[in-house]
Amino acid sequence: DGGITQSPKYLFRKEGQNVTLSCEQNLNHDAMYWYRQDPGQGLRLIYYSQIVNDFQKGDIAEGYSVSREKKESFPLTVTSAQKNPTAFYLCASSLGVLGYEQYFGPGTRLTVT
Amino acid sequence: RKEVEQDPGPFNVPEGATVAFNCTYSNSASQSFFWYRQDCRKEPKLLMSVYSSGNEDGRFTAQLNRASQYISLLIRDSKLSDSATYLCVVNRNDYKLSFGAGTTVTVRA
Numbered sequence: 001d002g003g004i005t006q007s008p009k010y011l012f013r014k015e016g017q018n019v020t021l022s023c024e025q026n027l028n029h030d031a032m033y034w035y036r037q038d039p040g041q042g043l044r045l046i047y048y049s050q051i052v053n054d055f056q057k058g059d060i061a062e063g064y065s066v067s068r069e070k071k072e073s074f075p076l077t078v079t080s081a082q083k084n085p086t087a088f089y090l091c092a093s094s095l096g097v098l099g100y101e102q103y104f105g106p107g108t109r110l111t112v113t
Numbered sequence: 114r115k116e117v118e119q120d121p122g123p124f125n126v127p128e129g130a131t132v133a134f135n136c137t138y139s140n141s142a143s144q145s146f147f148w149y150r151q152d153c154r155k156e157p158k159l160l161m162s163v164y165s166s167g168n169e170d171g172r173f174t175a176q177l178n179r180a181s182q183y184i185s186l187l188i189r190d191s192k193l194s195d196s197a198t199y200l201c202v203v204n205r206n207d208y209k210l211s212f213g214a215g216t217t218v219t220v221r222a
Contacts, residue, residue: 035212042117042200042212043157058209090156101147102210104156 002027004105006091011110013085021076021108023091031094032074033102034058034066036087043090049074050097078110085112114139117203117213124218126191133187134216136201145204146177146184150197151215157200160186191220 004025013019025032031050035043035058045058049068063082068074074093078085089108094100119136126132138146146163161168163175163184174187184203188195201213 040121040214042214045209048209088154097209100145101159101162103159107156109154 004091004093004103006089006105006108008108009106011108013110013112015112016080017112018077018079019085019110019112021078021089021091021110023074023076023105024072025074025091025093025105026072027093027103028071029093029095029103030071031097031100032068033092033094034064034074034076035090035092036060037090037107038087046076048097078112085110115213116140116205116211117201119201119213119216121214122217124216126218126220128191128193128220128222130191130220131187131189132191132218133185134199134218135183135185136213136216137181137183138201138203138211139182140203140205140211141179141182142206143203145210146175147202147210148173148175148184148186149200149202149212151200152197157212160199188218191218193220193222196220 007022033048034046047066049055065077091105092102094102148160149157150160151157167176172189176185198215198217200215
């Protein structure tokens, strides 16, 4: 079964703690993305990666970091510098970035108190 | 101006009805257009790509109007299972995607 997995589904953390969200895909896609979704807003791009060992900042990268050491994996770390980390985080992948459809994982709901 | 704007709705329709809604986009150079469906507290799922000539997939029809910079989605013979939020997605100059905030459709029995 090809697809994208994210874990955990729900995550609770205290302020000041870093937390890492997992994203794995077995679709053999080159490009991977991280978005956050807040109520009533469209998805906003945090980081994306077109190829292994390369990644670019999206529109709201401050307070986040990523790595892309393997084609299948694109973990996101939410650091204590992120001012409003509570959100629904979605990972996606696509064949490439040039207008291709993106496919999403089931998401991780992060709550920071 | 937002890159992609959608009427949030909700559009409340009875089963079997036809419902249609649009989204407008600001970048006249956009080349790729999609409709995604998102159920409550779930991930977006690709419903259909939108082509210049318009396209149909079963009960769903998508149209693109480049002159007025909008795309539309029409759902015929609505089912209860069509209740969802529909996201309009358009590519930007840098080929990344811009997502609208969504149009909510509720189909009632």
